[in-house]
Amino acid sequence: MKIILINPKLKDESGFFASQGVFKKLIAIPAITLPYIAASTPSEVEVVIWDETTLRDKINFNEKPDLVGITVSTYAASRAYEIADEFRERGVKVVLGGYHPTIAPEEAKLHADCVVIGEGEDIWLDILDDLKRGKLKEFYKRQSLPDLKNLPIPSMKLIKRMYTFLGIHVAHIRVSRGCPHNCSFCNVPFLHGRKFRFRPVEEVINEIKVSGTKIVNFMEDNIVGHPEYAKELFEKLIPLKIRWISPSSITIANDPELLKLAEKSGCKGVSIGFESISKDGLLELNKFQNLEKDVSNIVRKLHEHGILVIGSFIIGLDTDDVSIFDKTINFIRQTNLDFALPFILIPMPQTEIYKKLLSEGRLIKKEWWLGNYYPQEPFYQPKLMTKEELLNGLIYMIDNIYSFPSIIKQVFFKNNSANSKITLLQKFVALLLNVGYLQLFREQKK
Template sequence: MKLNIISPKWPEHSLWGQIVFRFPYLSLTSLAALTDDKWEVAVIDENCQKIDFSNLPDLVAISLMTPLANRGYKIADQYRSKGVTVILGGIHPTMMPGEAAAHADSLVIGEAEATWPQLLNDFKHNQLKTIYRPTGFHPLVNMKPPKRDILPPKTYFFTNTVQTTRGCPFNCDFCSVTSFYGRTYRTRPVAEVIREIEPMAGRHIFFVDDNIVGKPSYAKELFKAIEPLKIRWLSQASLSIAQDRQLLRLAQKSGCKGLFIGFESLSQENLKAMGKSVNQVKKFREAIKQIHDYGIGIQGSFIFGNDHDDQTVFEDVVRFVEKSHLETAIFSVLTPFPGTRIYDRLKRENRIINTNWDLYDMNHVVFKPARMTPEQLQKGLYKAYEKLYGIPSIIKRLFPLNKNSLFFGIQNYGFRMAWLKTIKQSAITKQHITGKK
């Protein structure tokens, strides 16, 4: 029996579709690991490989985030028209099961660990149900290591992605983490994480946790156990890490080279409204210095278009990023992903102006902002990116050079290239806001 596990490609107009330094989605290799050896499994990431519709498997599983949903539905429809059974799973089908069901023989809602083996068994016996929903959350013990060896060689920047925790103790209104994982923060046994890392080729690891320091006592135990492995690692963390010097020291000693951190806004009112009061704007500079003092670089994330943002937000944020020497930054427009509180609120306020999921890539305005027009928000985002990934800003942010400058220099180069390709698509942006071709 043959199974294809697929991630659809990002829309062409999206910055994320242009990224050159890719790493594989853990969801694909994890699902492959949950599949018993009697299956012949292929993992296809359409961002890197073409789907061969002439070579039909018995079963197709497609993992969908919201911006990939339209493309995923097309792939599903094409396979189904040829008689292949299609399963849809991931965050978008979990939040929009009614919509996704029209393109699938069956849906996997939420985490797949508990339901996938049963689904495969039902399929074999011709008893596939239309929906598989777990009764609780996986305890994250005895997890099978993802099947990384199934990935096509030389396709990714690196393949060492590992998850140590799921969920986040916070509940920001724009974020789908808590709606997908519930108000849980679960951790894997440290010994199991170490067993997974030890045999890996290469000493660079990306921990794909949403917040690796969500439970500081666990993070400290993990970092202590990692230290002897002499790895270099990156992950995502909340800014709360800056309040705990012991945690920072242990992160540094264990090989942490950089963290993706959501600052989100320079307005405390915005942060309060989104439920991220853990971020205190007046302490941002001090927190950044603290993290930098431990040799850890920062990729800061900022969201434009919150209700207290006017047109001054773009310059203010770029200036802040440069003055604080954030090594890289990601700018997004507020995006009301289905399943989030911001989606419910903007829908209630009749402010969602576009439901084409292709545009839910965090780079395109799909709602009416409170203090500017959608077009002003769109242009502001583009101008802010243009400045951020211009050579003068890159130099300003990366100097004086340190041990991490090479890595972050490469990352800035990657983002600059992706950005330059993205602006070629700006006609699409204009068209979707004005409705004119």
């Protein structure tokens, strides 16, 4: 039996930093989803992975596998459906799984023989059995969320291009799934449940050892979501002498023991969703955990522990008027962030924000993910400005934050602490990220 697993690109690829500019050439963050599915496949089945995103694999529609499995995120749904339709027209069976089919299973079913709702490792075996017997069901869904014990090690070897950061082999590792928070823009609780689930620390340590590299990218929502688990993990990472980066919440800076352990275990950078510089914005996003926090102080503490800080912001909230652009630029400068990413709000389906915009008749199109769209365009009518003002405001912000003198100042000449442990190498990495984004932005502007 032969199976082809596909990760589709966006129809209009521009706009998402993961696959453009310097990120295309020097930094590749591969999706680990399909390597997980491949690793859950019995060894007698032949599996190949085509990743149209970061790895730019080409789809060969002349292939006739027994099954094509496609992972579908909302922003790549229309390309995923195009690929699925083409294979089905050629008589190949197609299964769709991932974020978007979990959110919109009936829509996905229009383009597939079967749809997987939720996490897929165990279900995958049932699908393969049913396929063998010619009895594929229309929908597959587990009744409960799986325990993360004994997850397979993702088959990264099936990814054709070296997964890299400047040519260095990086291990991309996931330790938890689920989130108890209720942020109004985020899909994660709907997709992976309202509870943190963790892999046993020993299994994570083993996966790092097996990877054969000392550089690790944790693909988390928040590495310190459960501080006690994080402390145990960090302690066990210390003997491995690795360097790691991860998304995190500000909790990392507010718990001295956690911060010390993060440093000792090799943490060199975190990305933090600050989301909004205003209290009203944070309330609108239900991001209560960020309220009343002194971001300058958080960045300073992280720098004093040798940790770079990437901060992301959502622009275009109902509480944002046109003054938000300058205010956010000033905030980024004053807080000494090493790399800052402003995004226009994306109303992901099944989120509170999506439902609100839909009920107020402010979505440009109910199913904005169908058809050709430009990922950075606002898919909704903002409240206190026009769509054009929002897009132009974002461009203005990026022009300012990423002007060359501004980057140099932000990376090399800020001085937020005499005790900063940020090394020259880290500054170089921050420079690269900023210049990469500038390059991407110039491409996008064209």
